[in-house]
Amino acid sequence: MLTDAQCKAAKARGKAYKLSDAHGLRLDVSKTGHRSWRHKYRYGGKEKLRTLGTFPEVTLKQARDICKADKQLLKEGKDPITEAKRAVLAHRLAAKDTFEILARDWYAKEQPRWKPVHAADVIESLERDIFDDLGSLPVMSIDSTIVLATLQKVEARGAIETAHRLRQRISSIYDFGIAKGRAITNPAASLVKVLRAKPPSRRWPAVTKIGKAREVLAITDGAEATPVVKLGSRFLALTSQRPGMVRWMRWDEIEDFDPEGVRPNDGAIWTVPAQKMKQEIGLREDGAFDHPVPLSSAAVDVLRQAWLFSAGSEYVFCGQHSIVKPMSENALSYLYLREGLRKLQVPHGWRASFSTIMNEWVIENGGPRDPLILDLMLAHIPIGISPSELRYMRAGFLERRRKLATIWAEMLLDGACPVEAIGQGRRRRSI
Template identity: 45%
Template sequence: MLTDTAVKKAVARDKPYKMADAGGLFLYVAPSGLKSWRMKFRFDGKEKLLTFGPYPDMKLSEARERRDAARRQIRDHIDPSGARKRAQEAREQERMEEARQITFEQAARAWHEMQKGRWAPVHAEDVITSLERDVFPSIGGKALSAIDAPTVLKVLRAVEDRGAIETARRLRQRISGVYALYISEGVVTLDPAAAVSKALKPLPKKGRQPALTDVSEARQVLIAAESSGASPVTKLASRLLALTQSRPGMIRGAEWSEFEGIDWAGQRYGPDLALWRVPAARMKLVMDLKGEEEFEHLIPLSWQAVDVLRAAHRLTGRGRLVFPGQRHSHRPLSENALGYLYNRVGFHGRHVPHGWRSSFSTTMNSLAVRHKRVGDEAVIELMLAHVPENKVKAAYDRAGHMERRRELSQEWSDLLMDGMVRANDLLEGPRRGG
């Protein structure tokens, strides 16, 4: 026979199991840890099952009382299980009780797995990484039903306190997405993140991204970043971003398979061959253009950009990503890595990663005006991947003016990198971190 101590100490296993008492009574222990009192009996030659209630809500002594009452009904030729519907309801209740024990991290990972097919790979990695970094440590182990609005707000306030106001808002949306899934499945009834929306700090007014547009001043950003204790991967990513007029997300998600015409052994440059072919799926285009091959973006590479890639290839060439993150080689560099680096070395509010596009545009357009280079303005727009409203023209221009684009890319690289060390010199220092 069972004892109160034995019942209390019963722990979950990989598979459900029973702990027998007497008279058909037993304790059922589910893999989730849920314990319930049940009784097996025979009536009219058929084996049947009664479910009395969960432990510890129902103690051993009360379960025995319920068993004894059921046995008296059987003795009087009364089926204590009632209608089949009651058994079905009990099973459904048990299923729901087990479902309500799911933790937020389990639920969020299931939601992410379901959603990630709709997202670009880099965005999918950003979503799960942000949850792992900012949400799971605080509430990942809590049951979905145990999380309330003040708990969610506390998590998001911690993100706001480090200045990441937009990230906090994105996290709130992601938490709500998790709850929307499990509300629809009947596991929970309320979304605690919904009420938090208006309690978050407002986003700062959108303005131009801070950027240093004087080449000599912009060069100081690279000098300071490359003199810091950041990892070689982060330094190389920063330099390639500055040289290629690309968006930060394009750099973070860059894969080795996207680069063409490069002699990785470093025997030759091939100025007419080196090219970065960025797939349309990773471009910041309007949604109805994503996935269309004709809107991939082609970036001719200067010898300095190839120099960066060859150096990076020594570190990460065996993997898929050019610039993997600190903890996982299959995940891209953190979306905040370059911004934090520039802030740490003294350029907070003066220059952001996206600002290199303004640096390039201002410098090269000024040179075009000064030297009366007719047509350069349109070529510079192509290099920045600013899509024309005319889609036919956009498709035609994807490879248009490639010779002039190579010339402007090289001119910009020569100006920016004047006096700078070669990329291989950036390989010294810690190999991880940022």
């Protein structure tokens, strides 16, 4: 082992040489006489060499203490070089670069490529489940145990899939931080197998008989909810579009519509812009297309009622507390949950209800089977039709689509309360 005297006596010899101590610690002397401490060790099956500082600024005792600390890190499965970089960066950033700051920077970068529904879900999930625990912590101070403890809180309330989504988002945030030089390691990357396994996927519940569909509609029409939410639910049932599309529906997307009813509304059509369709169903830019939704008179009646509540908003179904925002992302889901419909019907389930019941109806009534038309009404790409072909036919069959929408509305609303009454009745019903 080295002594202080040997270290002080180490001078230039015309070529570089090394003086070994113990446990991989050595003093390297350059041909010019510069002396620096090095620690050689193995990590991940590879030999690594860490520079600890120069002599005499770092004494023999200090070098041995650093080497001892490195050995402890290796026992804990940590790379001393990585941990040293982390410490330097953490010291430089201190508390200025917290996890929440990094997360919001990541969100600002990613948001433009997401559909609005997904973007809102991402930031709301971080604000609800992550920022309270991790938000104020410096980015470099967070390790896997801290992230795991936070995610296990989400698991504890039974939200297993949410915990996995949050892990993915935290991991993406740290990947962004590493690329920007604001983080060194990704503490969430290794947790995918530590979290509880995701439950098997399941199909969303949906009624497939017209009688049950009418009962579901009667329950949501008479529920204890704001008129806008209940009108949104009826419009969703009548048009069978995706809940996110209905939630973000804007008045300027509706053509040939007179909210006062002075002129006929029998040609009203809601056209969902191509950009929204690209975001909603993941189409490439070159495959995106406008999605026209011919509206039945019953759907128009819903819009006329919605106008009474949201005429000053750009959104048809505006928020309860602010007309500058659409109704909340979970408004419809919570409505169905509160009314005990979760195992029977969810908002998205109206699409399956419409497709199943209408396909059966056209067969039973001897009409031409219309799988292509029904797919177009649901904004599906029909089997055997390429996106390029769909670009030329996307606005086709509008009258047939309007006729089927009218038939569906008449079937569904048979015995339903008048649309003007929605929001007045407070009585709950059950199936």
